[in-house]
Amino acid sequence: MTTISGFGWRRPAATIAALALVLSACGSDDNGDSADAAPDSGSSILADVLARGTLNCGVSGAAVAFSFTQADGSMAGIDADYCRAVAAAVFGDASKVEFVSLTAAERFTAVQTGAVDVLMRNTTWTQSRDSEVGMDFGPTTYFDGQQLMGRASDGYTSASQVDEVDGAVVCTNAGTTTETNIAELAAELGINITLTTFEDYDQVTDSFISGVCDVITTDGSGLVGRKAAQEPAGETWVIFPATPISKEPLGPVYPQNDSQWADIINWVVYATLIADEYGVTSAQADAAKSGNFGAEMVRLMGGEGELQTKMGLEADAFYNVISSVGSYQEIWDRNLTPVGLAREGSANALWTEGGLMYPPPAR
Numbered sequence: 001m002t003t004i005s006g007f008g009w010r011r012p013a014a015t016i017a018a019l020a021l022v023l024s025a026c027g028s029d030d031n032g033d034s035a036d037a038a039p040d041s042g043s044s045i046l047a048d049v050l051a052r053g054t055l056n057c058g059v060s061g062a063a064v065a066f067s068f069t070q071a072d073g074s075m076a077g078i079d080a081d082y083c084r085a086v087a088a089a090v091f092g093d094a095s096k097v098e099f100v101s102l103t104a105a106e107r108f109t110a111v112q113t114g115a116v117d118v119l120m121r122n123t124t125w126t127q128s129r130d131s132e133v134g135m136d137f138g139p140t141t142y143f144d145g146q147q148l149m150g151r152a153s154d155g156y157t158s159a160s161q162v163d164e165v166d167g168a169v170v171c172t173n174a175g176t177t178t179e180t181n182i183a184e185l186a187a188e189l190g191i192n193i194t195l196t197t198f199e200d201y202d203q204v205t206d207s208f209i210s211g212v213c214d215v216i217t218t219d220g221s222g223l224v225g226r227k228a229a230q231e232p233a234g235e236t237w238v239i240f241p242a243t244p245i246s247k248e249p250l251g252p253v254y255p256q257n258d259s260q261w262a263d264i265i266n267w268v269v270y271a272t273l274i275a276d277e278y279g280v281t282s283a284q285a286d287a288a289k290s291g292n293f294g295a296e297m298v299r300l301m302g303g304e305g306e307l308q309t310k311m312g313l314e315a316d317a318f319y320n321v322i323s324s325v326g327s328y329q330e331i332w333d334r335n336l337t338p339v340g341l342a343r344e345g346s347a348n349a350l351w352t353e354g355g356l357m358y359p360p361p362a363r
């Protein structure tokens with residue numbers, strides 16, 4: 001049998017107050033279908049964002065390498081950089097982002113109510129979230145998969161299998177695909193685990209370090225990040241099984257039924273991938289605009305045949321994205337390489353290199 005218990009820890013009220021609304025109490029509802037205040041389907045989020053002068057971008061703030069609040073208060077990570085990329089496209093200024101820190105369980109309400117214009121918070125695209133919750137999903141920015149992490153001193157190795165956690169206290173955060181995946185798998189394998197959920201992943205790793213949790217589980221990238229940041233000296237944390245137990249395609253989420261806004265978010269992501277296809281870096285954005293990398297990059301950078309104005313942006317919107325935030329590879333190198341996440345040979349490689357990253361053509 002799988003038992004589930006929840007801890008009532010919440011983020012400081014000040015963080016949430018920035019939303020200027022009361023977000024739902026959390027629980028473990030993966031679908032987040034408690035909100036019914038979907039934005040007017042006729043509204044233009046782009047017009048609202050331009051009038052406001054900043055992009056409200058939902059992030060975690062506690063997800064190492066994805067969106068992690070630095071000592072100086074700035075936000076670092078691949079998700080944070082995609083917030084900046086959208087701001088660069090909309091305003092020509094990557095700094096015009098208001099980062100809104102959200103727990104996993106809070107995030108969907110924030111999208112549904114329009115408290116954030118876009119959510120970049122290691123969020124998995126699932127059928128229930130896409131169809132039932134009043135949200136739309138953009139292109140995957142990181143193909144992930146769920147794994148577990150235990151202590152080598154408890155006998156876990158990188159070759160360990162999930163049935164080895166029989167009898168263990170397994171911890172994760174509430175409101176995630178993670179908790180439903182592991183509960184379902186434990187039942188299928190016929191093993192007994194005590195599944196304990198916390199509001200925030202800081203609580204999960206703290207409880208792992210203190211010994212309350214025998215094993216923790218989340219997206220593999222999150223485990224790699226936490227291991228890099230928090231593994232105590234003299235202890236070895238082991239990630240297993242080698243093949244993840246689930247598919248976790250992570251990417252942007254935005255309020256549904258605003259086609260223009262969806263196009264903008266989607267093509268910001270594609271622009272970083274197309275630049276990557278041509279090997280164009282931020283330092284080469286001017287050369288790309290001048291034609292050194294061919295006609296598709298000229299269009300994308302705002303030159304002849306540009307298509308950005310058709311989606312309500314300035315012609316040089318994606319030039320601003322690439323010159324200030326960079327290509328997908330540069331975003332990867334800045335955020336994911338330092339914690340040891342390798343792109344080569346993974347699903348996150350370009351399609352030309354055996355991966356799944358396949359942006360549509362800019363024409």
Ligand SMILES: N[C@@H](CCC(=O)N[C@@H](CS)C(=O)NCC(=O)O)C(=O)O
Pocket residue numbers: 060061062063064102103104121122123124173175176177178199200201202218219221222223248250
């Ligand atoms: N991808 C999964 C899990 C997302 C998730 O919450 N991941 C953890 C581990 S990387 C996290 O973001 N922790 C940071 C936090 O709780 O703020 C989902 O969409 O449900």
